[in-house]
Amino acid sequence: MRTSHLIALAALAATIACLEGTGIPEGMSRARILLTDAPFPYDQAQRVDVHIVSVAAATSADTSGGAEWVTIAEPRQVFDLLALQGGATAILGEGEIPADQYAAVRLVIDTDRSGITLSDGTPAVVDWQGGGEKTLHALVEQPLALWAPGTDLDVIIDFDVGRSFLVKHAYGGGEPEFLFIPWIRAVNEAATGVLEGTVRGADGPSEVLVPVPSASVTVYRQVPNSYGPLGGYAAATGRTDAEGRYAIRYLSAGEYRVEVRPPEGFEAGVGLSDVVTVEMGETATLDVTLPAAGSGGESVYLGGPGIVVLGDTAHYYAVAFSGSDSLVSPPIVWTNGNPAAGTLVADGSTARLVAEALGTTRIMAAFNGAADSIDVAIVEDDTTMTPSGPVATVELTPAAQTVSVGDSAAFWATLRNAQGEVLYDREVTWTATDTTVARFEFVLGQTAMLRALAPGTVTVTATSEGKSGSGTVTVQ
Numbered sequence: 001m002r003t004s005h006l007i008a009l010a011a012l013a014a015t016i017a018c019l020e021g022t023g024i025p026e027g028m029s030r031a032r033i034l035l036t037d038a039p040f041p042y043d044q045a046q047r048v049d050v051h052i053v054s055v056a057a058a059t060s061a062d063t064s065g066g067a068e069w070v071t072i073a074e075p076r077q078v079f080d081l082l083a084l085q086g087g088a089t090a091i092l093g094e095g096e097i098p099a100d101q102y103a104a105v106r107l108v109i110d111t112d113r114s115g116i117t118l119s120d121g122t123p124a125v126v127d128w129q130g131g132g133e134k135t136l137h138a139l140v141e142q143p144l145a146l147w148a149p150g151t152d153l154d155v156i157i158d159f160d161v162g163r164s165f166l167v168k169h170a171y172g173g174g175e176p177e178f179l180f181i182p183w184i185r186a187v188n189e190a191a192t193g194v195l196e197g198t199v200r201g202a203d204g205p206s207e208v209l210v211p212v213p214s215a216s217v218t219v220y221r222q223v224p225n226s227y228g229p230l231g232g233y234a235a236a237t238g239r240t241d242a243e244g245r246y247a248i249r250y251l252s253a254g255e256y257r258v259e260v261r262p263p264e265g266f267e268a269g270v271g272l273s274d275v276v277t278v279e280m281g282e283t284a285t286l287d288v289t290l291p292a293a294g295s296g297g298e299s300v301y302l303g304g305p306g307i308v309v310l311g312d313t314a315h316y317y318a319v320a321f322s323g324s325d326s327l328v329s330p331p332i333v334w335t336n337g338n339p340a341a342g343t344l345v346a347d348g349s350t351a352r353l354v355a356e357a358l359g360t361t362r363i364m365a366a367f368n369g370a371a372d373s374i375d376v377a378i379v380e381d382d383t384t385m386t387p388s389g390p391v392a393t394v395e396l397t398p399a400a401q402t403v404s405v406g407d408s409a410a411f412w413a414t415l416r417n418a419q420g421e422v423l424y425d426r427e428v429t430w431t432a433t434d435t436t437v438a439r440f441e442f443v444l445g446q447t448a449m450l451r452a453l454a455p456g457t458v459t460v461t462a463t464s465e466g467k468s469g470s471g472t473v474t475v476q
Contacts, residue, residue, distance in 0.1 A: 031057070031153045032094040033073045034189070036084050036250065044118050044176055048081040048161050051113035053133060055092055055157070057102040067104060070097045072155075078113060081161045087194075087249040089156070105138040105155065105186040116165065116178060125177040126165070129380075138186040154189040156250045162237055163360055166377050181360050181377055185236070187250050193278040195219060196247040199240050199260050201290030204267035211244025212290060214263040218362065218373075219248050220335065222255040222275055234337035234362050253280040259364065259371055260288045267293040270300075272371040291370065300332075301397060302365045302372035303412045303446060305424045308342070308355040310380050316351045317447045318365035318372070319410040330367050337362030341378050389417040391426060394462050394469030402474045403452045409438060409473045413446040413462035426464050433459045438473050 033055045054074045058067035073093025084090055110133050116124040128134070138157065163183040167176045199217070200209045217238040235256070238248045256278060260271040269291035276286045291299070304316030320330035334351050336344035338361035343354045353363060355378040364373035395414045403409050415423040430448045432438060437456035441449050450460065452475040461470045 030094060031072050031097050031155060033092040033155050033157060034089040035079055035081075035092050035157050035159060036087065036089045045082065045116050045124065046119050046121070047117040048165065049078045049114055049117070050081060050159070051078045051110040052076075052092060053108040053110055055108075056106050057097065057155075058104045058106075059100050059102055060104065069106065071095070072097060081159055084159075087247065092157070105157065107136045107138070107157070107184070109134055109136060111180075118176075127177070127179045129180060136182050136184060138184040156187050156189050156192070158185045158187065158236065158250060160184070160237060163375070166360065166375070179377060179379070181358065181379075183360060187252060189250065191280055192250045192252055193280055194247060194249050194283040195251055195256060195258070195276065195278050195286060196245070196283060197258075197286040197288060199244045199246065199271070199288045199290065201262060201266070201268040201271070202292050204293065207292075209289065211240075212260075212262055212266060212268070213240055213242045213244055215240040215244070215246075215266075215290075216261040216263075217246045217248065218259045218261075218337075219251065220257045220259065220337070220364075221252075222257060251278045253278055258286055258288055259373065260290060261373075262290055269293050270371050270373075272366055300365050300367050300370045300372040301412060302363070302374055303414075304353075304363065304374055305376070306374055306422075307377050307379060308353060310355050310358060310378055312355050314353045314355065314376070315445070316353065316363055316365070316374070317412070317445075318349050318351075318367075319412065319447070319449075320349075320367040320370070333366045335362075335364040335366070337364065337373075341376075389419070389421075389423075391415050391423060391465040391467045392418040394464055394467050396460065396462060396469050396471035398471065400472045400474070402476060404476050405452050405454060407452050408441065408449055409452060409460075410447065410449040411460055411462070411471050413448075413464070413469060415446065415464055415467075429463045431461045431463070437475055 052075050054071055056069040056071045058069045060067040072095045075092045079090055111128040111131055116126055118124050160183040165178040165180055167178060199212045199215045201212045202209055217240065218234050219236045219238070221235040236248050236251060238246045240246045255275050257275055258273040262268045271288045271290040273286055273288050276284055278284045299321045301319045301321070302316060305314050308314040318332045320332060330349065332349050334344060334346040338359060340357055341359040341361040342356045344363065345352050351363070353376065358378055358380060360375060360377050362373050362375050364371055393416045397412045397414060401409050413428055415426055417423055428446050430440060430443050432440065432450065434456060437454055437458040438450040438452050441451045448460065448462070450473060452473065455475050457472060457474045459470050459472050461468050
């Protein structure tokens, strides 16, 4: 059996009043375990079944084998996680445990009895990174409080399906395959609140704001003076319904920002909210308006790999735009959604991620309310995950831009193989047709930045392994 260590983000603990006459033995408390799920972003699946063998808790956060675990529930049954969205829960079981402060929760699942059923009823291929029973640790920030004997504790286990089952590939219209890297958090229900609201935006050239359905919502917990001015980590995810509404439940009391990404086909930018406060037992409301796509406002493009081998270092580059003009040395704010998975070292428009633990994280670059992000999986072996083969196509982003003399223009080269898979860490050569119109100021692998010198038009070309792609810069 192979043990998956996961980093789970959990809520602040809260003391619940001692109950009289419950029949609980002296020195003991009753704990009830409930399972819920954040919305699953892949419409190809109709079921995500996980066979849960048991749930246990420990007063120590040591997951290396030294903790003393107390079994709370042994459901030994399959749960469809997609049936537990929108705050719905299923009871895994309940039991009597010594009154104490519990710092860790673990689940044992049976991968041989678990699986994903696609929308057409066929089973999906899932790389569980090992078969049979797997132990999944949900570490908590602060203890789940059981201060006094007789206290009842409802523990919510949030199994984030969208981040736990990553699509490995689904190119050429084929069926998707999934990689299992679990994201689970355990919270004391009594210490949590709700964040809800409506997402609106204008689709494409339209200026009429409408509700945005199926938008992806990520809630970032703000941690002052820890991870930069934007702060925090990705605490939970959600998705808007047909009316553009979202509700993220079981959030610990504290401050959050919300990032909203429109669905494929809805032409709008990525929205990043101001800080909102969630209070224990209360519902906070936060509506988000997406910026117009390609408008005169700010936008950010983030480039870099989505899969990193444990121990390796991955490099990321952010380009900030004001309208169609890319900005020189903008104050990019970088956020690492899961600091335990790796260390993110930021240096202006670039950052590097040192992969230190198996799992997933989300790298986000933000500038003046605009943001872009990349979900990153840290794996032991990239032989089945890293796309291979020669470069088949090169595409520049953006394809064309218009700038003024003295301004800058930046391009990102996307390399793909014959199967359409994105390639990284390949040598790229950059050329420009007229360096009197615009000259290269900065070149870093798949990224190039030029300075506009004189009116005219210049064609910029990136070449890798004999394949090229071009974009144009018009200087006014």
